[in-house]
Amino acid sequence: MDISTMPRSYGVTVPQWVFDELRATPDTLSTDEERMSLVHKLAARNPAEGSGGPFAALVVDTATGEIVSAGVNLVLASGLSAAHAEIVALSLAQTRIGGWDLGATGAPDRELVVNWRPCAQCYGAALWSGVKRLVVAGAGPELEQLTGFDEGPMREDWAEQFHGRGIEVVSDVLREQGTRGVRRLRPDGCRAGAHRLQRARHHLAEARSVTPAPRPHPTPGTSLPPTRAARR
Amino acid sequence: MDISTMPRSYGVTVPQWVFDELRATPDTLSTDEERMSLVHKLAARNPAEGSGGPFAALVVDTATGEIVSAGVNLVLASGLSAAHAEIVALSLAQTRIGGWDLGATGAPDRELVVNWRPCAQCYGAALWSGVKRLVVAGAGPELEQLTGFDEGPMREDWAEQFHGRGIEVVSDVLREQGTRGVRRLRPDGCRAGAHRLQRARHHLAEARSVTPAPRPHPTPGTSLPPTRAARR
Numbered sequence: 001m002d003i004s005t006m007p008r009s010y011g012v013t014v015p016q017w018v019f020d021e022l023r024a025t026p027d028t029l030s031t032d033e034e035r036m037s038l039v040h041k042l043a044a045r046n047p048a049e050g051s052g053g054p055f056a057a058l059v060v061d062t063a064t065g066e067i068v069s070a071g072v073n074l075v076l077a078s079g080l081s082a083a084h085a086e087i088v089a090l091s092l093a094q095t096r097i098g099g100w101d102l103g104a105t106g107a108p109d110r111e112l113v114v115n116w117r118p119c120a121q122c123y124g125a126a127l128w129s130g131v132k133r134l135v136v137a138g139a140g141p142e143l144e145q146l147t148g149f150d151e152g153p154m155r156e157d158w159a160e161q162f163h164g165r166g167i168e169v170v171s172d173v174l175r176e177q178g179t180r181g182v183r184r185l186r187p188d189g190c191r192a193g194a195h196r197l198q199r200a201r202h203h204l205a206e207a208r209s210v211t212p213a214p215r216p217h218p219t220p221g222t223s224l225p226p227t228r229a230a231r232r
Numbered sequence: 233m234d235i236s237t238m239p240r241s242y243g244v245t246v247p248q249w250v251f252d253e254l255r256a257t258p259d260t261l262s263t264d265e266e267r268m269s270l271v272h273k274l275a276a277r278n279p280a281e282g283s284g285g286p287f288a289a290l291v292v293d294t295a296t297g298e299i300v301s302a303g304v305n306l307v308l309a310s311g312l313s314a315a316h317a318e319i320v321a322l323s324l325a326q327t328r329i330g331g332w333d334l335g336a337t338g339a340p341d342r343e344l345v346v347n348w349r350p351c352a353q354c355y356g357a358a359l360w361s362g363v364k365r366l367v368v369a370g371a372g373p374e375l376e377q378l379t380g381f382d383e384g385p386m387r388e389d390w391a392e393q394f395h396g397r398g399i400e401v402v403s404d405v406l407r408e409q410g411t412r413g414v415r416r417l418r419p420d421g422c423r424a425g426a427h428r429l430q431r432a433r434h435h436l437a438e439a440r441s442v443t444p445a446p447r448p449h450p451t452p453g454t455s456l457p458p459t460r461a462a463r464r
Binding site: 001002003005006007008009010011012013014019022023025026027067069075078079080081082083087090091092093094095096098099100101102120121122123124125127128130150152153154155157158161165 | 299
């Protein structure tokens, strides 16, 4: 075959505004709340910057509070559906330390701080990254109901599966701030996901031969395309 | 904070040998078997090249059989735990078409062909990519038993969840070839995963206060480091 048109590489670059926010941040963030507060700030700004959905993530040295990397959802900016905030932050951290295992022998314990429970993809990404701790503002269907985003099929025992692999899960850190930030986006920032959820519901309904659930956010006007992957 | 040491981008580059293999491939691959045969060939060569685990994936135009992109597991080569074959292939395809949605309106139907059921991470990645079809050589715990790799917690209804989102799942395409290729790697290519699975079992056992299961491949000598993420 003609290989001249075959793609040979891909990449993701974090926009400058993220570093502008980081410059104004203390060198270390001692508490879960301080870490989550920065995550919420980045997540809230991201849709307005047009990079992707309202999600951000940090990799932090658990003991010292040093920020190893900061990611936001860059699906729109990068054109890659996998560029969710968690994968961006984890990949940047691994680039910084020069290896794929954030939990390698002798390394300090590192954690992933993110503004909601990871989706189906990032759930697995967190599992394989080597982080020892996952800190989320919230978990459960609340965000899906607010945003209309489909987070994918998760197991009921998702947190236990993390624990079983040596990863501590801490939830409900500045939870109210997280849902408040997302609620502010409706319907402009989130109708995208509503379309997507509607499409998923329609498919599921067809598969089960039942009536689809009503469309969650029928209001016109959107600042994000009607996308599946733009959610993070 | 000092942002001068903060990582700003990450990327993945496919090694030249993959394109050497592709050069010797017909322009189009009409059948599932032809597509899977190429996947098996790339997957089998990958550990010997030192790029990562024995996994490969293609994005293919379902109707024409044109190969849009080809990926292999590049966890070791890239130093990124998310660089599993599926994410590499999907990201390359999205880079080629210039957008994150392989299933955008008006686009031809595209499919992901991979040599085993995706792990927990790539399961989600496939869901958000826009592919309309997933073709695998096999599914189920057989590969985990052979390789010792932990594929992560999957739901029992994983295939139904794909169907429910409009993605057809085709299994058992050149299945025997797939497991044969992986079986050949034991213990040299796969002890890595055995360590990982052993670690996971140990954690699970600790969590449940029961005795860990015996280590699956105790033979010394390995060509891959004892890694979680090198699995794909």
